Amino acid sequence: MWLLIYWFSSVENGRIQPSAIRHVRSWSNIPFITVPLSRTHGKSFAHRSELKHAKRIVVKLGSAVVTRGDECGLALGRLASIVEQVSVLQNQGREMMLVTSGAVAFGKQRLRHEILLSQSVRQALHSGQNHLKEMAIPVLEARACAAAGQSGLMALYEAMFTQYSICAAQILVTNLDFHDEQKRRNLNGTLHELLRMNIVPIVNTNDAVVPPAEPNSDLQGVNVISVKDNDSLAARLAVEMKTDLLIVLSDVEGLFDSPPGSDDAKLIDIFYPGDQQSVTFGTKSRVGMGGMEAKVKAALWALQGGTSVVIANGTHPKVSGHVITDIVEGKKVGTFFSEVKPAGPTVEQQGEMARSGGRMLATLEPEQRAEIIHHLADLLTDQRDEILLANKKDLEEAEGRLATPLLKRLSLSTSKLNSLAIGLRQIAASSQESVGRVLRRTRIAKDLELEQVTVPIGVLLVIFESRPDCLPQVAALAIASGNGLLLKGGKEASHSNRILHLLTQEALSIHGVKEAVQLVNTREEVEDLCRLDKMIDLIIPRGSSQLVRDIQKAAKGIPVMGHSEGICHMYVDSEASVDKVTRLVRDSKCEYPAACNALETLLIHRDLLRTPLFDQIIDMLRVEQVKIHAGPKFASYLTFSPSEVKSLRTEYGDLELCIEVVDSVQDAIDHIHKYGSSHTDVIVTENEKTAEFFLQHVDSACVFWNASTRFSDGYRFGLGAEVGISTSRIHARGPVGLEGLLTTKWLLRGQDHVVSDFSEHGSLKYLHENLPIPQRNTN
Numbered sequence: 001m002w003l004l005i006y007w008f009s010s011v012e013n014g015r016i017q018p019s020a021i022r023h024v025r026s027w028s029n030i031p032f033i034t035v036p037l038s039r040t041h042g043k044s045f046a047h048r049s050e051l052k053h054a055k056r057i058v059v060k061l062g063s064a065v066v067t068r069g070d071e072c073g074l075a076l077g078r079l080a081s082i083v084e085q086v087s088v089l090q091n092q093g094r095e096m097m098l099v100t101s102g103a104v105a106f107g108k109q110r111l112r113h114e115i116l117l118s119q120s121v122r123q124a125l126h127s128g129q130n131h132l133k134e135m136a137i138p139v140l141e142a143r144a145c146a147a148a149g150q151s152g153l154m155a156l157y158e159a160m161f162t163q164y165s166i167c168a169a170q171i172l173v174t175n176l177d178f179h180d181e182q183k184r185r186n187l188n189g190t191l192h193e194l195l196r197m198n199i200v201p202i203v204n205t206n207d208a209v210v211p212p213a214e215p216n217s218d219l220q221g222v223n224v225i226s227v228k229d230n231d232s233l234a235a236r237l238a239v240e241m242k243t244d245l246l247i248v249l250s251d252v253e254g255l256f257d258s259p260p261g262s263d264d265a266k267l268i269d270i271f272y273p274g275d276q277q278s279v280t281f282g283t284k285s286r287v288g289m290g291g292m293e294a295k296v297k298a299a300l301w302a303l304q305g306g307t308s309v310v311i312a313n314g315t316h317p318k319v320s321g322h323v324i325t326d327i328v329e330g331k332k333v334g335t336f337f338s339e340v341k342p343a344g345p346t347v348e349q350q351g352e353m354a355r356s357g358g359r360m361l362a363t364l365e366p367e368q369r370a371e372i373i374h375h376l377a378d379l380l381t382d383q384r385d386e387i388l389l390a391n392k393k394d395l396e397e398a399e400g401r402l403a404t405p406l407l408k409r410l411s412l413s414t415s416k417l418n419s420l421a422i423g424l425r426q427i428a429a430s431s432q433e434s435v436g437r438v439l440r441r442t443r444i445a446k447d448l449e450l451e452q453v454t455v456p457i458g459v460l461l462v463i464f465e466s467r468p469d470c471l472p473q474v475a476a477l478a479i480a481s482g483n484g485l486l487l488k489g490g491k492e493a494s495h496s497n498r499i500l501h502l503l504t505q506e507a508l509s510i511h512g513v514k515e516a517v518q519l520v521n522t523r524e525e526v527e528d529l530c531r532l533d534k535m536i537d538l539i540i541p542r543g544s545s546q547l548v549r550d551i552q553k554a555a556k557g558i559p560v561m562g563h564s565e566g567i568c569h570m571y572v573d574s575e576a577s578v579d580k581v582t583r584l585v586r587d588s589k590c591e592y593p594a595a596c597n598a599l600e601t602l603l604i605h606r607d608l609l610r611t612p613l614f615d616q617i618i619d620m621l622r623v624e625q626v627k628i629h630a631g632p633k634f635a636s637y638l639t640f641s642p643s644e645v646k647s648l649r650t651e652y653g654d655l656e657l658c659i660e661v662v663d664s665v666q667d668a669i670d671h672i673h674k675y676g677s678s679h680t681d682v683i684v685t686e687n688e689k690t691a692e693f694f695l696q697h698v699d700s701a702c703v704f705w706n707a708s709t710r711f712s713d714g715y716r717f718g719l720g721a722e723v724g725i726s727t728s729r730i731h732a733r734g735p736v737g738l739e740g741l742l743t744t745k746w747l748l749r750g751q752d753h754v755v756s757d758f759s760e761h762g763s764l765k766y767l768h769e770n771l772p773i774p775q776r777n778t779n
Helices: 048-053 076-090 103-126 129-134 142-162 175-179 181-196 230-240 292-304 323-328 347-363 366-382 384-398 404-410 414-433 470-481 491-511 545-554 578-590 612-623 632-637 665-675 688-697
Strands: 002-004 056-061 095-100 167-173 199-205 245-250 308-313 335-337 438-445 448-456 459-464 484-489 517-519 538-542 568-572 599-605 627-630 656-662 680-684 702-705 724-726 734-736 742-749
Touching (some): 056 076, 076 095, 076 323, 095 230, 103 142, 142 167, 142 199, 167 181, 175 181, 181 199, 181 230, 199 230, 230 245, 230 292, 245 323, 292 308, 292 335, 308 323, 347 448, 347 459, 347 484, 347 517, 366 384, 366 414, 366 470, 366 491, 384 414, 414 470, 470 484, 470 491, 470 517, 470 538, 484 491, 491 517, 599 612, 599 665, 627 632, 632 656, 665 688
Parallel strands (some): 002 167, 056 095, 056 245, 167 199, 245 308, 459 484, 459 538, 484 517, 568 599, 599 656, 627 656, 680 702
Antiparallel strands (some): 724 734
8 A cells, every 4th residue: 555645734733634635545444564773863874784773774775776678667667575585674673764766767658658649549440551651750758758657656666565455645845845834844744644554654745846957066064955956865865854875876886096997997885075185976877867976975965964875786687686785784784874984994905905915925925935934933932922812801701691612612822822832833744845836847849848836826815713823823833834814803802813914014015014914903704705706716714614614705706725524433333443533532522522623423343232342432421411412222222321412413512422322334434425424534443454444435524543533633644733624525625825826937038929829830840758846945
């Protein structure tokens, strides 16, 4: 249902009079979910993340959004999606208002149809059907089109909003209605009354009577703005109604620093008052009265009046279905207008600094990169007290908020820092042969030689949770491999991460590459970081399985290296040594149960049940206070069994363990392939043939014989450290150290060689001879 309100003649003392309403649907029983939203209007939101608190919202639909590509008729699918999003927000308890174009386009479609029908009838009577092709459509006057299209446009909105049990009301305004004080008060009262009744006002300029556009001489202050298009109307309405948020939808992604489509055009994420001097505006859109410059001026005027503004694309088929809700959720969509400039650089600027710093880092001599890492290792021990003090603050703030396993990961100690320093020195030693190492040399033809050499990947984004020790490890690996680095740590480790990053930049400064490693401290959401495909070459998540899954889902066009789960198995064979089993199980499960390489499922050969070996395992687990979950087969052997496991595919990350019974080594392998995560799996046996069968047939990143699962670690492998453990099957697998952060490029050195010389009648022949690889001096 919809209402047509003649507010200028039917409002008295701020209340809608009965005579103003053609038809009112009963609104008191409208079902909607209310969200507690309250905000004192006065200042605009400083950050995108605050937009979810917006209570009153104006959505402005530009002509390019509402109309079809042929400018004759409406984009019905797009409109339906927008109405759905507005309805969802309205039913959350927000107060939604629409400023819409489209009446002219809708009227043009109707009038063209009427003219064609009229002409075809006349010409059919006088000239015959052959002349229909020559009919010309006269130029249609916009005011006439608006008059003919307004009712149809509102009827369409009526039908769409009715599907969501929402009532809409039409209000037509002109510039005079805002400048006449009495009419302005009447309009204000009408709109407030509609919002109180949970009705969505749909506002538009009265294009049937609107005067020609005036020169662009206003927009200079909060009290001066002319309504000459729907951009200025939306801004005026937003400030008049003290709205929290104005969303301006157009046919471009947002505001660019130069005309969209030009080679160097970059989307501006956040626009601040005074930045317009750095922007070059292009032409306006194919339809409508205002271009981007008009939108920016209107947005700045609304911002000055206390309303936050976002300009975004409402026409892109991949995003238009959720663009409005994404904006309200605080996602990085379009251009956000803010009066508060951040203290530091934006994440885009940090990405550019990491890119340029990484390229400078890659040009350093191997000895210089090693010197930086050695200096960082020294700082970890020299500044130990300051690091531990910062970590203590994190632990105190996290107490009661984080689970015990996460608190263990968050904690730093003197021994951890010493181990870190040792690992960093290992990385420094291995960095001598990293960047620029020749992998292959081929003589293609005489005086034409080809080399394949190692080079950095580019810019890495490493996202980690509750692991401040991860920062210097990853930084050292990035330095050794010549990669730029963006680090995004969890807020629970903010104090620790801050001092560790400062020490990293201090070490980088000795060779002038301080900017190569950046710590993202802004309110950037992980999902938004994963969209920076033009700045980031590889994402490496280090944290919970849920974090990894979320990043893999959010990353668009950027490869993700890592594993989503660490479901590690140990199979105790019938020929296992009694002395070895309990030591291996204890170390794998109890030494650090929160680690991703900790044991989660113990597979026991059925012949070992009710044997002294089995009893020793159970007794040891009981002493270590490990909670046991019985697998289905194991539970069937017991009269009184422990709690049966809910899922055989569980990463506990704590002192909990699943025990299951298998019939053979093949049965164990089948179980691991079905329920494992391809991380680390172990066999305990004295039978070499059985062990080798297990090692060759288990398809995991790390497969061990008579060794703890905890050896699956870059430091223990001699890699110095790792950026994570990868279970993917391309590029790198298992603990990823220095080698996993390199790629290659091809260098071809010739003497005026052209391909035509190698044709059938050419003067040269391909040789393709393998050449010896020169040994680099690493002293």
